[in-house]
Amino acid sequence: MRSVISAALSLTLIVVPPTSAPALWDHPGYDAERSYFNPHESAITATTVGHLHQMWTQNLRQADDTCAEFSAPILGGGILFAADLKGVSAHNPTTGVVLWRFDWDSVEDIGANGTMRMAVADxxxxxxxxxxxxxxxxxxxxxxxxxxxxxxxxxxxxxxINSIVVDKGTVLISHVYIEGDATVLAYRVRDGKPLWSKPGYNAAEVSADGLVPLYKYDDDEETSYETAAVDITTGTARWSRPLDLRVQAASPASDRFYATDSSDALIALNAANGASLWSTPAGEYPGLAIDGPRVYVAVAHKISALAAATGRPVWSRTQPDWVSHPVVAAGLLYTGGAVLNAETGTPTAAAFPGKVIPAGGRLYQVNGPHLTAYQP
Incomplete structure (x- = not known):
């Protein structure tokens, strides 16, 4: 491992679009709920998205002999962080200037699921x-x-490390041992102090205002036969149900979990007690975004909107290209291609391939080995 620090001085006149939105997207899914919804964005709207202009672009580092992929950046502490194929690079979000880089010991250590995991807190x-x-x-x-x-x-x-979730000053990981056993471990963000552990479980990468779903881990069958929820800071159990579920996201209000089961159904759960609220077919490995009134479901080339209250279809659209994980902000739905009207599914005049985050009046995009920023 090595940590490489670099800096650059420049005199540049930057015009910042008027917005009261905090420049924040400090988890891969915007928040610990993994809602992929930024409720504070107000500058990039249906009126302005077709007129975005490029502010800057940077090339991300590449490497051979790695299973890693480029992922969407995150934004926190006034810094834009991008995972590359050697580690992570920190950028000035206004100019794109590289502030510093961190490298893993080996490019083979980036991530078993294609990318490393990262989040900003405190x-x-x-x-x-x-x-x-x-x-x-x-x-x-x-x-x-x-x-x-x-x-x-x-x-x-x-x-x-199978999963990681960061919330309430706590980082929670699922550690699966090479022998097949699993343990959930909690540490304090501030100093890495161990807080609690729960053997025999894996954790979802979701927290609903500090409530994290866990799965009972069967090291013989490698399946779960219990879904529970615990307080992230103490490990105290809130509820448990004898179901094999995989919680993918929580609502922005933290009152619902959205999970899939072995039949590829999407199930809405009451976050407080685990009660099922509705269920609907979803497809294999859906990508979810939730803005409150609607749940957006991306599977292969199809993107759909469901009523969050009932699970009933609102609209559905098939895209010519594979739909990336959906992102929603200011009434717009980003799909890795066409930008859609979130309420109707109608395409706007804009299209942004790759993975994007809208935050602080700017759109940050990773498309292959390129990190780019746009603004109105």
Whole structure:
């Protein structure tokens, strides 16, 4: 591992679009709920999205012999973080200038699921990785960097980190051992202090205002036969149900979980007690975004909107290209291609391939090895 710090001085006149929105997208799904919904964006709308102009672009580092993929950036602490194929780069969000870089020990250590995991909390960048083969034989890492790129704390390497969720000053990981056992482990974001553990479980990468779903882990069948929810800071159980579910997201209000089951149904759950509210067919490996009134479901070339209250279809559209994980803000739905009207599914005049986050009056895009910023 090495940490590379670089800086550049420049005199540039930057025109910042008028917006009261905080420049924040500090989790992969905007928030710990993984709603993929930014309720504060107000500058990029149906009126302005067709007139965005490029502010800057930067090339992301590439590497051979890695299973990693380029992922959407995150924004927190006034810094834009982008995962590349060697580690992570920190950028000035206004100019794109590289502030510093962090490298993993090996490009094979980036992530078993294609990308590393990262989140920002309390002016700390949380990073985790796993080897490409999944069980890394003691190469998976969890560490925290300060906003200057220096290691604040790190834990000893482990076999495999299956999931990570950060909320309420706590980082929660699922550690699966090479022998097949699993444990959920909680640490304090500030200093990495261990808080609690729960053997025999995996955790979802979702927190509904501090409530995190867990799955009972059967090391013989490698399936879950119990879904429970615990307080992220204490591990105290709130409810448990004998169901095999995979919670994918929570509502922006943190009152519902959205999960899939083995039949590829999408199920809405009451976050407070785990009661099922509705269920509807969804398809395999759906990408979800939730803006309150609607749940957006992306599967292959299809993007659909469901009424959040009932699960009933609102609209559906088939795209010529594969739909990326949907992102919603200011009445717009970003799909990895055409930008849609979130209420009707009608295409706007704009299209942005790749993965995007709208935040602080700007649209940040990763399309292959290119990181680009746009504004009205």
């Amino acid at each position: 002016d700390t960048l949380i990073l985790s990785n796993s080897e490409c083969e999944g069980f890394s034989g003691g190469k998976s890492r969890l560490l925290a960097l300060d906003m200057a790129g220096h290691i604040r704390w790190q834990l000893p390497k482990v076999d495999a």
